[in-house]
Amino acid sequence: MQLPGLRLLSCTFFLFLMNARLLFLTGLLGVATAARAQQLNTAKLDSLLTSLATNNKMMGSLAVSRNGQVVYNHAFGLAQLAPPVPATTATRYRMGSITKMFTAVMIFQLIEEKKLTLGTPLATFFPQLPNAKTIIIDQLLSHRSGLHNLTADAAYLGYMTQPKVQAELLAIMSKYPPDFEPGAKFDYSNSNYIVLGYIIEKLGKQPYAQALQKRVVAKAGLQSTYYGGKIDPKKQEAFSYKPTGSGGWQPDTETNMSTPGGAGAVVSTPADIDRFLEALFAGKLVSAASLGEMKTIRDGFGRGIMMMPFQGKPGYGHGGIIDGFQSLASYFPDDKLAITLSTNAHNYTLGDAMGDVLSICFNKPYKIPDFAASTFAPAAADLDRYAGTYASQQIPLKVTLTKEGGSLSAQATGQSAFPLEPVSQGVFKFDQARIRMEFDAAKPSFLLKQGANTYTFTKE
Structure with missing residues (x-):
């Protein structure tokens, strides 16, 4: 979940438009080899996480489990800045939205108990919601209901930190016209899973927190997973932070967990999320048939679960963003490998960090990024020459470069500007999205490099 809008991490080229993206989901890293993962290079993982923390790129925790055993568990940075x-x-x-996997599991448990079906109309529970007679449980699970995403609107920012009861949120959702007819398309909406959480409460006649404990936590043997409340450091809960713009961190907002509910209120540790994924795929939480339904993917999303491959290896999981927290969790059934990365501060794309981790875990060629600040100062005349608007024939996007102080800022069409750091003559970077721009000394153009992709931009 992400603010504003608690939006799902999505898979698209436009990573560098200031959004966290799951680069490794696109499969752009090539075709996988048949070799299984060998001995885990824990020293290299240590070096990566230490570098991220030391250079104020990220703080958090990483857990890697194989065959049901934790093989790597490492925290980096601070859970709280002051003290x-x-x-x-x-x-x-x-x-954040990793909660949706827990909610989907409980819905499928209720289906197995014959308390509802994938075809049960929403009107059975909440007839006041738009299109309730034609929306079915399947469409809520797969983000195909057309219910408007309440967290996507500016009004949400006015009440996100305040407690809300079910009746209040249902009233808010009832006011929005549907975005499209049920089943017409996929469109990620947190409203779907907030409502599913309420259905779990109604059918089980108990709060979501209690259902979570009984139906998932106890069955999977989780030790540190529960429905969150106000952040409490006495419970070893981390606070979240955002970049200051000067290389440091400042406190981020704190959403009241009464709102995200079944869409994003779970608190946990990476090791526990790994354990949850292992229990799910081992048949401890739902039947093989139900898991198969969850894994049926359309538009990159199944029913409470996402397709998350790496270099051709099938993987399943979910991402989550709420306030300054970001997490990614993925399970690779062929390797019986579970990996969860959770952060409470980031100035580096989480998808890239997870891609780094996966490269190490699967013993792929990988070099830890150099995050050291550059001391290179470009000439003012060069900055004047670089400034302008550029377009590419490879992608439908324009980038405007503006001289700011001793460097440049970049702004893509319809997006916020972001600062570029000078590296050397004609070379600039933006570490948060792993962008590198290399200007041609003879032509008014530059190469934009990101991951395995290179795009040519020419000044208009």
């Missing part, structure tokens, strides 16, 4: 409290492997993070 400073180092993060540990016991530190708990708000998991």
